[in-house]
Amino acid sequence: MRFVVKEFEVSLVGDHSERTIAIGIEDEFGMVFPSPLTNFIKSEYYMKGKSLSSQKNVAYAITRFFNYVYKNISMPFYTSLKVKGLKGIKLEHAAAYITELSLQTRAKIKSSHY
Numbered sequence: 001m002r003f004v005v006k007e008f009e010v011s012l013v014g015d016h017s018e019r020t021i022a023i024g025i026e027d028e029f030g031m032v033f034p035s036p037l038t039n040f041i042k043s044e045y046y047m048k049g050k051s052l053s054s055q056k057n058v059a060y061a062i063t064r065f066f067n068y069v070y071k072n073i074s075m076p077f078y079t080s081l082k083v084k085g086l087k088g089i090k091l092e093h094a095a096a097y098i099t100e101l102s103l104q105t106r107a108k109i110k111s112s113h114y
Helices: 037-046 052-071 080-088 091-106
Strands: 002-011 017-026 032-034
Touching: 002 052, 017 037, 017 052, 037 052, 052 091
Parallel strands: none
Antiparallel strands: 002 017, 017 032
16 A cells, blocks of 8 residues: 555536646555545645645655655554554654655655655
Protein backbone atom coordinates (compact mmCIF):
# COMPACT_ATOMS: atom_id res chain seq x y z
CA MET A 1 0.00 0.00 0.00
CA ARG A 2 1.11 3.54 -0.69
CA PHE A 3 -0.35 7.01 -0.95
CA VAL A 4 -0.40 8.50 -4.46
CA VAL A 5 -1.33 11.76 -6.17
CA LYS A 6 -3.70 11.67 -9.13
CA GLU A 7 -4.70 14.46 -11.49
CA PHE A 8 -8.13 14.29 -13.08
CA GLU A 9 -10.79 16.31 -14.88
CA VAL A 10 -13.85 17.64 -13.04
CA SER A 11 -16.98 18.43 -15.06
CA LEU A 12 -18.52 21.80 -14.27
CA VAL A 13 -21.74 23.46 -15.41
CA GLY A 14 -22.29 23.23 -19.15
CA ASP A 15 -19.36 22.03 -21.21
CA HIS A 16 -16.77 23.43 -18.81
CA SER A 17 -14.28 21.32 -16.93
CA GLU A 18 -11.19 21.82 -14.79
CA ARG A 19 -8.18 19.74 -13.79
CA THR A 20 -7.81 19.00 -10.10
CA ILE A 21 -5.74 16.87 -7.76
CA ALA A 22 -6.69 13.98 -5.49
CA ILE A 23 -4.83 11.81 -3.01
CA GLY A 24 -5.45 8.10 -3.28
CA ILE A 25 -4.35 4.89 -1.63
CA GLU A 26 -2.89 2.38 -4.06
CA ASP A 27 -3.10 -1.28 -3.08
CA GLU A 28 -0.68 -4.06 -4.02
CA PHE A 29 -2.68 -4.76 -7.21
CA GLY A 30 -2.40 -1.18 -8.50
CA MET A 31 -5.99 -0.24 -7.66
CA VAL A 32 -6.29 3.33 -6.38
CA PHE A 33 -8.95 4.23 -3.84
CA PRO A 34 -9.83 7.83 -2.97
CA SER A 35 -8.51 9.10 0.34
CA PRO A 36 -10.34 11.49 2.68
CA LEU A 37 -7.14 13.57 2.55
CA THR A 38 -8.42 14.81 -0.82
CA ASN A 39 -11.02 16.85 1.08
CA PHE A 40 -8.20 18.94 2.54
CA ILE A 41 -6.78 19.66 -0.93
CA LYS A 42 -10.26 20.46 -2.21
CA SER A 43 -11.28 22.78 0.64
CA GLU A 44 -7.97 24.58 1.15
CA TYR A 45 -6.70 24.82 -2.43
CA TYR A 46 -9.18 23.89 -5.17
CA MET A 47 -12.20 25.73 -3.70
CA LYS A 48 -10.06 28.80 -2.98
CA GLY A 49 -8.98 29.05 -6.60
CA LYS A 50 -5.39 27.95 -6.05
CA SER A 51 -3.47 26.76 -9.09
CA LEU A 52 -3.16 23.14 -10.10
CA SER A 53 0.54 23.41 -9.34
CA SER A 54 -0.19 24.55 -5.77
CA GLN A 55 -2.61 21.65 -5.29
CA LYS A 56 0.00 19.20 -6.62
CA ASN A 57 2.80 20.53 -4.42
CA VAL A 58 0.73 20.12 -1.25
CA ALA A 59 -0.60 16.72 -2.29
CA TYR A 60 2.91 15.41 -2.98
CA ALA A 61 4.17 16.74 0.37
CA ILE A 62 1.28 15.01 2.16
CA THR A 63 1.79 11.70 0.35
CA ARG A 64 5.54 11.70 1.02
CA PHE A 65 4.86 12.16 4.74
CA PHE A 66 2.20 9.45 4.93
CA ASN A 67 4.30 7.02 2.89
CA TYR A 68 7.17 7.64 5.32
CA VAL A 69 4.88 6.94 8.28
CA TYR A 70 3.47 3.80 6.64
CA LYS A 71 6.97 2.53 5.84
CA ASN A 72 7.92 2.90 9.51
CA ILE A 73 4.67 1.61 11.03
CA SER A 74 6.37 -1.45 12.52
CA MET A 75 8.74 0.71 14.58
CA PRO A 76 7.65 1.21 18.24
CA PHE A 77 7.35 5.00 17.79
CA TYR A 78 4.60 4.50 15.18
CA THR A 79 2.73 1.40 16.42
CA SER A 80 -0.10 3.41 18.01
CA LEU A 81 -1.06 4.44 14.48
CA LYS A 82 -2.01 0.83 13.73
CA VAL A 83 -4.91 1.24 16.16
CA LYS A 84 -5.73 4.95 15.81
CA GLY A 85 -5.00 5.45 12.12
CA LEU A 86 -4.58 9.02 10.90
CA LYS A 87 -6.08 10.34 14.14
CA GLY A 88 -3.04 9.02 15.97
CA ILE A 89 -0.56 11.23 14.13
CA LYS A 90 1.19 13.68 16.41
CA LEU A 91 3.61 16.54 15.96
CA GLU A 92 6.36 14.18 17.06
CA HIS A 93 5.76 12.05 13.95
CA ALA A 94 6.08 15.12 11.72
CA ALA A 95 9.21 16.20 13.59
CA ALA A 96 10.77 12.76 13.06
CA TYR A 97 9.95 12.98 9.35
CA ILE A 98 11.51 16.44 9.01
CA THR A 99 14.60 15.28 10.90
CA GLU A 100 14.91 12.26 8.60
CA LEU A 101 14.64 14.51 5.53
CA SER A 102 17.30 16.84 6.94
CA LEU A 103 19.68 13.96 7.60
CA GLN A 104 19.12 12.50 4.13
CA THR A 105 19.67 15.90 2.53
CA ARG A 106 22.94 16.39 4.43
CA ALA A 107 24.06 12.90 3.43
CA LYS A 108 23.09 13.79 -0.16
CA ILE A 109 20.65 10.87 -0.28
CA LYS A 110 17.80 13.26 -1.11
CA SER A 111 17.79 16.56 -2.96
CA SER A 112 17.05 19.69 -0.95
CA HIS A 113 14.12 20.21 -3.34
CA TYR A 114 12.45 16.99 -2.17
